[in-house]
Amino acid sequence: MSWFNQFLQSSIGQKLLMSLTGIFLMLFLIVHLIGNLQLLQNDGGEAFNAYAYFMTHNPLIKTVSYLLYATILFHAWKGIVLWQQNRAARGGHRYAVQHIRTSERSSRNMAWLGIVIFVFIVLHMWQFWLQMKLGNVEMVNIKGMDHPVKDLYTPVKFAFENPLYVIVYVFSMWVIAVHLWHGFWSSMQTLGLNHPKYTTLIKSVGYLYAVAVPFLFAVIPVWMYFVR
Helix, strand or coil: CCHHHHHHHHHHHHHHHHHHCCCCHHHHHHHHHHHHHHHHCCCCCHHHHHHHHHHHHHHHHEEEEHHHHHHHHHHHHHHHHHHHHHHHCCCCCCCCCCCCCCHHHHHHHHHHHHHHHHHHHHHHHHHHHHHHHHHCCCCCCCCCCCCEECHHHHHHHHHHHCCHHHHHHHHHHHHHHHHHHHHHHHHHCCCCCCCCHHHHHHHHHHHHHHHHHHHHHHHHHHHHCCEE
């Protein structure tokens, strides 16, 4: 297995791991978005609370959630390692030519974007996940369920009544959009899926995903702040 370990430690191997973990996180965002869109229903939070109960009590999803936490930490750590290696390879100096392509600039900024996203995730987990686990959350009854469930809708509604949190959330979604756009295209290149025949399609799908998913996430707090 020494060759496999050497491959994983190589630059190509680390980029491959970054791509695979990144794709896993992108798939998770779609599932997370579908659940969060339940907040837009005008039902007093019943749909969202039912979704939250399912997500926190299904054995398979609970197992995947722990894998998700590990993937986030691994992806963030590997991103910083790659950034340091690339910086060291350049000798820690800026390029002599300052007029560089947008793709190169985005690549060099990926670490900083990732740090902003990681800070947002920590804030997000503290605001919602930690309250769910350790907070004094009230129990509510939901139609169609024969037992009460935790009212996780109210903490979310309360958080989105704070204009500062809404601004931070929307800004973070913009950062995620930029990160997703570069990450999606970079993953396709690393996995060898950027065939010239499909380049236009891949770029279109990547752009649509990078814009639509963060936009829909950002709509939720804005709508709840101004409408609810």
